Amino acid sequence: MNILVTGGTGYIGSHTCIALIDAGYSVVVADNLSNSKRETIENIKYITGQDIPFYEIDVTDKQAVECIFRKHKLNGVIHFAGLKAVGESIKKPSTYYENNIISTLVLAKACLKFGINQFVFSSSATVYGENEVPFVETMDLLPTTxxxxETKSICERILKDIAQANPSFSVSLLRYFNPVGAHESGLIGEIPNGPPNNLMPYITQVAIGKQGKLKIFGNDYPTIDGTGIRDYVHVMDLAEGHVAALTSKREGVQIYNLGTGQGTSVLQLVRAFEESTGIKISYEMVDCRPGDIAACYADVQKARRELGWVAKRDLKTMCRDAWRFERNYDQVLK
Ligand SMILES: NC(=O)c1ccc[n+]([C@@H]2O[C@H](COP(=O)([O-])OP(=O)(O)OC[C@H]3O[C@@H](n4cnc5c(N)ncnc54)[C@H](O)[C@@H]3O)[C@@H](O)[C@H]2O)c1
Structure with a gap:
């Protein structure tokens, strides 16, 4: 089985390439390297011992995408390629709508044209908006901030409509919670472009001395210690969730939350990092960010029931693996 992985040199895509190859799939990677590095493909090859066809293309480019579909006999597509920085999306909305929506349309249409019936889409817990936790797949989606x-909600809608009009086209909409950690080799992981927007890379950069104090946004949320609660999931568990979605071969549109089902506060994550690495993280409390919600965690029963998938790696493993990659990246990989 041959899978086209768009955004395959990015954070989640690169780990999913490894999980797919471990499960016996072959992969073809397409990425424009706008938020990733070419070396990642070499590291995936090194870890898996497999040759991987790589195309440096923009997946909004219909001709370039169709060229890959013509050249390779594909059995499915996992579409990770997308822009993902919330703050940047507020400053450059048209860039985000264009990139994330056109790429999804181009790929879905190429699948229909070339008779590829399995499509897996990277959605996000963001689509739940300010619903009550835990978030369940059957909830009505609320407007995002x-x-x-919005690009994620719109792409979900587009893919549902296309699947409804084309019953042989199966779509898995995977709603990720907060992926953290890195492959245990320490060779691939999250490489933020500029100052990190996400908590774990911020913590590891404070630990290594690239950032001063950790800024904790908000300490008066109605949570256990006043800081925001999120559902952190190891990126390799998340990657294995994609393999489970592909191998389940369920028809129609399937929606799954991929998280642990456990809420962890910012301070709890800081403490888990300190305990698993022995490094003290200095922090300061600052105002909450507009649009941030108090708590976000998943109901994970559907993925467990239908895909047989559960996140296995604990918080300490997430911290340890993220830290190993940070040290390695600074000393060896950069
Ligand atoms: N990381 C998270 O916290 C998170 C949470 C929920 C959903 N997601 C979604 O998961 C997907 C992967 O996220 P990630 O964290 O691995 O991000 P990432 O930025 O590390 O990876 C995305 C990859 O897509 C590439 N890309 C972007 N636009 C492209 C285009 N038009 N053509 C070709 N390549 C393009 C980038 O170069 C990058 O390598 C994204 O769609 C993101 O929105 C991520």
Whole structure:
């Protein structure tokens, strides 16, 4: 089985390439390297011992995409390629709508044209908006607070409509919670472009001395210690969730939350990092960010029931693996 992985040199895509190859799939990677590095493909090859066809293309480019579909006999597509920075999406909405929506349309149409019936889409817990936690797949989606979130809701809708009109086209909409950690080799992981927007890379950069104090946004949320609660999931568990979605071969549109089902506060994550690495993280409390919600965690029963998928790696493993990659990246990989 041959899978086209768009955004395959990015954070989640690169780990999913490894999980797919481990499960016996072959992969073809397409990425424009706008938020990733070419070396990642070499590291995936090194880890898996497999040759991987790589295309440096923009997946909004219909001709370039169709060229890959013509050249390779594909059995499915996992579409990770997308812009993902919430703050940037507020400043550049048209760039976000264009990139994230056109790429999804181009790929879905290419699948229909070339008879590829399996499509897996990277959605996000953001689509739930300010619903009550835990978020369940059957909830009505609420408006999100930024263009990035809207692109995910719109792409979900587009893919549902296309699947409804084309019954042989199966779509898995995977709603990720907060991916953290790195492959245990320490060779691939999250490489933020500029100062990190996400908590774990911020913590590891404070630990290594690239950032001063960790800024904790908001300490008066109605949570256990006043800081925001999120559902952190190891990126390799998340990657294995994609394999489970592909191998389940369910027809029609399937929606799954991929998280642990456990809420962890910012301070709890800081403490888990300190305990698993022995490094103290200095922090300061600052105002909450507009649009941030108090708590976000998943109901994970559907993925467990239908895909047999559960996140296995604990918080300490997430911290340890993120830290190993940070140290390695600074000393060896950069
Ligand atoms: N990381 C998270 O916290 C998170 C949470 C929920 C959903 N997601 C979604 O998961 C997907 C992957 O996220 P990630 O964290 O791996 O991000 P990432 O930025 O590390 O990876 C995305 C990859 O897509 C590439 N890309 C972007 N636009 C492209 C285009 N038009 N053509 C070709 N390549 C393009 C980038 O170069 C990058 O390598 C994204 O769609 C993101 O929105 C991520």
């Amino acid at each position: 930024n263009p990035y979130g």
